[in-house]
Amino acid sequence: MIQPDPEDLTARARIRDAALLQFGEHGFERATIREIAKAAGVSSGLVRHHFGSKQELRDACDEFMYRTVRKLNDQARAGLIKGAFGDMTYVAAARAVLLPYQKYLARALADGTAAALFDQMADMTEEWLAMADEKRADPPAAGLKTRATVLTAMALAVPVLHQHVSRGIGADLFTPEGDREVAYALLDLYSHALMTPDDAATARAALDTVWSKPPPADRDAVIRSFEEQNDD
Amino acid sequence: MIQPDPEDLTARARIRDAALLQFGEHGFERATIREIAKAAGVSSGLVRHHFGSKQELRDACDEFMYRTVRKLNDQARAGLIKGAFGDMTYVAAARAVLLPYQKYLARALADGTAAALFDQMADMTEEWLAMADEKRADPPAAGLKTRATVLTAMALAVPVLHQHVSRGIGADLFTPEGDREVAYALLDLYSHALMTPDDAATARAALDTVWSKPPPADRDAVIRSFEEQNDD
């Protein structure tokens, strides 16, 4: 998928590539070694010969994706003028490279496998967020790393929940049309605060009271009325 | 888990509850009917007797979660003063009710099963966003439903990627401490725009040029240099 002709790749690389696609399409459990081997044009025994076991094959896939994303991140760090949004070349190129592996990435992130990959992206978000903090007037209500982690998760939500997003926007997320639609929505959301800092402070205070003293009447009423549906 | 003593539930409800937990903990494929039956204190045959097949058991779980969330949403709609952030009672109660099923919800959303559930939350987000739009000065850069869909995905990112978020903040997301930490971060992020509308317009324009004419030199260079790592 990276190079135009898969025939040029070594068998090992072809197996890994086929595994990435099969794991992405059907998930790790439902994907079978035999089907991966068939897609790669090799025997199922060769998969074992190169990777040892199905789990190790998955590990190799994760490792490969980690290296790929790291390379892209390094390039972005080197090429992108910090804080400028005028150059989307690397962003677009990175997305083009990762496109065939989006479904694998989504699954790997969702089931918690790709920890190193997430942390890598969180680190990059943290750098970016630290710069944004400098222009900021009021002190943040949470630590830098915490906000970076949450923000990273939010940014990854779109590919991870791509099925729902695609359904919601009425276009496949992995086509240029869907991608553009979502990018516009993201830029709009990122450039407009959803609530005022005062609202946030109010909500924070309200949450504190809820947490500190478990409100007896209301909350129990919710749970109790909820239980009533539970009569099957 | 809803009621204090699982023994009081009917066998069918106990099976569903055990399935929710097992599916959440191990995933649909890895979870076995036998283990679910054991956790529910029944024979494996009874699972089949009540639900027919493993897939139908999963469907029943999805249906149950859908009804649960709908009930909570209806209560939130009825009880919450629109646009006010001072009353977090229902939010806290809803989270308490859903807590044991968070992992199931995360998995169901990630693999695209719980479509109706996502759409339901997206509808609610859309209502909320429509109100927020009224106070807004500049016209949105994307349709209401598109923004609501993306925003819903972003809101769900934290539970879906809970493993990574927990690791990043150094505390389990499903404990009061982790929950509070993340809530503060979310409120901070929601109350502060990450970029100015001008930045967004610049980025939009940049994206348009990238998409309209595929830039030959730079982008290919990125992809080419990426391929060079691909020598295993």
Place this chain on the structure above:
DNA sequence: ACAGTGACTACACACGCGTATAGCGTCCTT
């Protein structure tokens, strides 16, 4: 020439799993 090494295949094994079936006890209905 020749052993050795690694890529690669074909085939068989063992086991876990979803599914199917037969049967038992109990409660409600008529």
Place this chain on the structure above:
DNA sequence: AAGGACGCTATACGCGTGTGTAGTCACTGT
């Protein structure tokens, strides 16, 4: 009191799957 319906168990079947083993072929260094 008969009898069916239902909740529930025990046991077995069959298939798909990851894994293991033996063997072939090609290439390399000595």
